Structures are given as structure tokens and as C-alpha cells.
Amino acid sequence: MADPLSADRFLAALLAEGVRVQEHPGWRTHNRNHKGPWGPVHGVMIHHTVTRGSAYTVELCRTGYTSLPGPLCQGVITKDGIVHLIGWGRANHAGGGDPDTLAAVVAEEYGARPPAPDVGNSDGIDGNARFYGFECENLGDGQDPWPAPQLDAIERVSAALCRAHGWGPKSTIGHLEWSDDKSDPKGFTMASMRDRIGVRLGSTPTRPPTTPTPPPASRYEPYPGRAFFMAGSKAALGKVSPIFTQMGNRLIARGFGRYYSVGAGPKLGRADVNAYEAYQRSLGYSGDAATWPPGPTTWNKLQVPNT
Template sequence: MAEPLTADRFIAALLAEGVRVQEHPGWRNHNRNHKGPFGPVHGVMVHHTVSSGSASSVELCRAGYPSLPGPLCHGVIDKAGIVHLIGYGRTNHAGGGDIDTLNAVRAEEYGLRPPVPDTGNTDGVDGNRHFYGWECVNLGDGKDPWTEEQLDAIERASAAVCRAHGWTAKSVIGHLEWSDDKVDPRGFTMASMRDRVEARLGKTPTKPPTTPAPPPAAKYEPYPGKAHFMTGTKPALGKVWSGFTQMGNRLIAKGFGRFYKVGVGPKLGQADVLAYEAYQRSLGYSGDAATWPPGPTTWNKLQVPNS
């Protein structure tokens, strides 16, 4: 049984292991803790994103989907070997899994791999509570190559968490070893990755901690999530956010200024809602898909300047 590391200890452990880290805004408090506890923790889980591109994959895992809100992991590991920290606490990465796997990982007693799971995401035990999660940028088709920089980062990041908790490499598993309806990560074996982690844990880290890379300068306002635009089931009219001013200016630039009688401002108004819905219809959306609130696809296409 282990209490989760604090965010400060977590990043310190990564840096001490020589991991190249990039912190993204708000990662320390971006979590799903309101949906359930995080901890006790028993291991690290590795996934592939089924996506390509570093920036888009990071944003996908940070924001999530309407049906699966972000964050979808603690860190996104790109092909250059950079670990992008996007969340900390409970994250939507593991879902349900096999209790026998959990017990084997907790005890760190199994052979080449944990017991083959016979339960999955919908009928298994809560893995989001018990595992740290890495989402690794890869299409997951068995053809998209894994770079050595990326594999090295998975090894280092996983070893860092294990070292901080006093765990062995048997605390590092893949999603496919946790849930019977998952195949990730695809393209390398978790047994080979555990061998790498075990070898690293047998050595004293020699690379000194480095200053975390600054977050990338965001040119556009990242999608803040559906709840940001709503009060319950209704638009959050009257809510003040500088991003609403920038959003209104972009909608006017796109040709939807007819809805604004008194200009735009930081307070969300009915004009903003109507203009945005018209903008969504102009992109081919209809019905519920064209109604408020904004979704990540239309928001990103609007390119609202960072306020």
C-alpha cells in the first residue's frame, strides 16, 4: 500500500532520473478527484494514444472527449522522448481491470507477465485509483515505429516512479495486461520494458536533475472543457473570462458580428451563444451538435488568441 507522491516529489523523481520534462499549465491540479479517490497506488500503466503529432496528442489527452473527460493520463510521452505533464491525481487512463492482476502487481509476484485478465473496462476494478499512467504517442497499429528516445523516456519515467516508491519493475504494466478488452501498448512487449526498468533500477542515476522545460508559448487559448461554458445544463451567462472577449472577436472576424449589438466583452452573453451556434452550423454541424457549449474541435478551429 502506498500513498501517491506529491506533485513536487513526482516531478523531482522524474528529473532525478534524467527525464526530459515539459510542464503544461495547471497540470498539478488537473484531475478527476471529484469522481473518486486517487490512491493507494500500486504501479505504473503504459498506453498508446492511437494518435500522431506531439501537440495534438497532448491536447487530446489534456482535454479528453465528451464521453471521457481529461486528463487521460499523468504524462504524455512523445516520440522525441519528452514527458509532457498534463495532470496529477486521479486521471481517466486505466478504467476497469482484473483484480488478480492488481493483486499480483501489488505483491510484485508473477512470472514473465501478470495473470491474463478476464475482466475489462466495464466490469473490472477501478484502475484510475491505483495506477500512474503514461500515454505514449503512437498510432497503435503495430506499424508506427517506437523511437529509441521514446522507449528510453518510458523506461526512465517508469523507473523514476518505482524508485520513489521503492517498487520493482514488476509494478510497471501495460493496459493490455490490466484489461481483457485492451491491446496497448502495441509494438513492443511489456516484458522487454520491465527488463529495461529493472536494469535501470539496478543503477544509481548519474544524470543530474535539469530545470523543467518551460511550457510552450500557447498561441491560442486551449479548450477549457465543456463545464467551463455551462452552469448545470444551461449556458454560464454572466460568467467573466477574458477568453470570451477573444472568442467574440474571432466570431466577428468569421462573419458572425450581426449577433453583437453592443460589442464583445469578458462577460458571457446571449449574443456569444447565438454567434457560436451559427459558427458551428457554418461548419456543417446540426441539431444538438450545433448547440452551445463549444466542443474541442470547433473551438480549436476558431483559433481564439491566448488571453
């Protein structure tokens, strides 16, 4: 049990543990502190994202979605082992969990795993206030691999925070150990990860590289902002950009080609608008949420190639 680290101390702890870090703009002040307490903290929680693609995963965790706004964690651990810092403070990652699990973590008194949780997200105690959270890029199907650099990063970030607070490895748990309706992370056991963390805590930290490793270049077009798609309060029909060609091609590939008579092109047309709205409805959006213009969540999910 402790007050959360400052952003500066957190970053310093990661770097001292040899973590490869990528800082994203505004991460130090991006949080949900206006929705509830942040601290005291008792441990570290590990998640999987059920996503594919580093750029998409990081942006989704940073912005969240309509029913669960971001940040969805403090850091995203991509398959290449880079830890992307996207928020600092309260984040929507843990949800409700079991008070018996919390007591076992605080005392660090349990066997291979904490007691199985009997409550879930809707009826448990607030974990967003009590745990640091790391979302890890993985489909969560038990088949998607966990590369060695990614597992190493999970080990290092957990050890870094445990070392900074004077905790042992049993202060690191998985989401499935906190809530009875969660299954993450799937594909490795938290018991084996705690073993790794324990070994590391008994060793001298590896010194970090002199500069953080930059993230790989995204293959996809970043969300260009609402104004890009609009002319005042109406769709910017007739606007020309190669981004519209790539967007249309992706919509056609996703099964919405019936709206196009001659294929996609660089001039924004009614076919593009109709196809995109149909695409948004296919994702479960309705009413105003399904209408033009695109939002960042559906845009990133479409994965429009770079122009």
C-alpha cells in the same frame, strides 16, 4: 502499495532519473479526485493514445472529451521523449481491470507477464485509483514507430516511480495487461520494457539537465476560447481574423467546401459556421454539441495552421 507521491516528490523523482520534463500550467491541481479515491497506488500503467501530433495529443489528454473528461493521465510521453506533466491525482486512464492482475502486481509475482485479464473496463475494479498513468503518443496500429527517445522516457519514468516507492519492474504494466478489452501499448512488449526498467533500477540514475527541455513549437493554432467565436449569445458574424481564413481552408480540405461559394476568407461568415457544424456532425456530435461555436476538442482535431 503506497500513498501517492506529492507533486513535488514526483517531479524530483523524474528529474533525478534524467527525464526531460515539460510542466503545463495547473498540472499540480488538475485531477478527478472529486469522482473517487486517489490511492493507495500499486504501480505504473503505460498506454498509447491513437493520435498523431504532439501538441494535439497533449491537449487532448489534458482536457479529455465529452464522455471522458481530462486529465486522461498524469503525464504524456511524446515521440521526442519529453514527458508533459498535465495532471496530478486521480486521472481517467486505467478504468476497470482484473483483480487477479492487481494481486500479481502488488506481490510482483508473475512470469513474463501478469495473468491474462478476464474482465474489462465496464466490469473490473477501479484502476484510476491504483495506478500512475502515462499516455504515449502513437497511432497504436502496430506500424507507427516508437522512437528511441520515447522508449527511453517510458523506461525512465517507470523506473523513477518504482525507485521512489521501492517497487521492482513488475510494478509496471500495460493497459492490455489490466483489461481484457484493451490493446495498448502496441508496437513493443511490456516484458521487454520491464527488462529495461530492471536494468535501470540496478544502475545509478543519470542526472538531469539543469533546466527542463521546452516542447517543440506547435504548428497549429491553439484553441482561442469560446468568446473568440461569439458576440454575446450569437455567432460573431463579420468578425475579421486570419484565423478564420486558416479555419475555412482546413474545413474545405476536410471535405466541407460545398458551403463556400468563393473560398475561405478572414471575415467570419455563415458559410464558416455551416461548414464547422457539418464537420462536428461528421465526428459524431449531434444536437447542441454539434452547433457553433467550436469546442477545444474539435478545434484541436481540425489542426488549424498557425497564422
